[in-house]
Amino acid sequence: MTDHTVTMQTAITVQGVRKEFVLRHTRSLKEAVMWILRGRRGDISKKFDALKDVSLHVEEGETVALMGLNGSGKSTLLKLISGVLQPDAGSVRTRGRVAGLIEVGAGFHHDLSGRDNVYLNGAILGMSEQQIDAMFDSIVEFSEIGEFIDTEVKFYSSGMYLRLAFSIAVHTDPEVFLIDEILAVGDEPFQRKCISKIKELAEAGKTLFVVSHDLDLVSTICERGVLLEHGKVIMDGEVHEVVKELRRRSAESAGTEA
Ligand SMILES: Nc1ncnc2c1ncn2[C@@H]1O[C@H](COP(=O)(O)OP(=O)(O)OP(=O)(O)O)[C@@H](O)[C@H]1O
Known part of the structure; x- marks a missing residue:
């Protein structure tokens, strides 16, 4: 007999993660x-x-800021x-197709046209050529790139990059959607369009993981907030509570700097 019970699955598991970087600063000749x-x-x-010993579990369908x-x-x-970076300790696991809007246009090949990049990026995100064919017009329409779709992307503005990257990512129908502050480069009408698309994804039960300094925006999109300080999770809870705590800490640090 088939079990039709819908069970909540973990979409993102971050366990005891540490990430080390080399602090580059110029040494004096004497040193x-x-x-x-x-x-x-x-x-x-x-x-x-x-990052120091970060652990985090995100269930399918959660919206996390x-x-x-x-x-x-x-x-x-x-x-x-x-998966762009690997941890120095601990582990990261994700479930389902993950689309990341992290560094806008990072997956783009500069000498190729927008059209070729749609196929290249779609393939990287796990779509077949037929699937991309079927979605191509819709991708271009959402991006509002118009006739520039046949222009090499090296001639695109940062806003145009964002439009095309965002449009490709949402059309790949990811289960997990990672978004980093990128909406900042879009103009206001396109930002509004992206936000309503993101809300649509959330309503459709997709997992969202959003990084943004726009606290009002994340409060409207996300239900859960995770607060990082010096590479550690210091609070994890209801988004409005976490926003309140961050605002309190920001005011405090502004006070000590003044
Ligand atoms: N590739 C890298 N090499 C060396 N240091 C890095 C590298 N990437 C990030 N860092 C450092 O790691 C720390 C965390 O950076 P990160 O970009 O994750 O912070 P953030 O919270 O996203 O900051 P912001 O709000 O400014 O975007 C910073 O001190 C940054 O300088």
């Missing part, structure tokens, strides 16, 4: 000479953890979830 004289002992470049001040590790975590 470099001393390092050589000491027999090149020790590491001249400093390392730091952009990842928040935090500049440099708290939001983009790094999103890149780990999308």
Whole structure:
């Protein structure tokens, strides 16, 4: 007998993740000479953890806003979830097709036209040529790129990149949608269009993971908020509560800087 019970599945599992970066800063000549004289002992470049022991579970259909001040590790975590980066410790697992709007146009080939990039990106996101054929007109229509679709994308403005990238991503019908602050480069009418599309995806039960400094916007799109500070999750809960806490912390840090 088939079991028709619908069970909630975990869409994103982040377990004990650590991500280390090399802190690049220019060394003085004296420091470099001393390092050589000491027999090149020790590491001249400093390392730091952009993410420290981060664990997070996102269920299918959840809408999560990842928040935090500049440099708290939001983009790094999103890149780990999308698979662009690998963790130095811990693990990241995702379920279903993941579409990431993380670095706009990152998957684009600059010397190819918009049209060829639609096929290239669609294929990268797991679509067959026939599926892309069937959706091509709709992708171009949503992007409002018009006749520029046959222009090489290196001549596109950042807004045009965003339009095409966003349009391709939503048409691939992902189960998990990762969005990083990219709506910032779109003009207002297109932003509004993207936001209503994102809300549509949320209503259709897709999992959303959004990074944005626009706290009013994330409060309308997401139900859950996760707050990062110096690479650690310091709060995870109802979005309005997390927004309130971030605003309190921002006011506090503005107060100490003044
Ligand atoms: N490729 C990299 N190499 C070295 N350091 C990096 C790299 N990427 C990010 N970092 C550093 O890791 C830390 C976290 O960066 P991240 O971009 O994840 O922060 P964020 O919370 O998204 O910030 P913002 O709100 O400014 O976008 C920062 O100190 C940043 O300088």
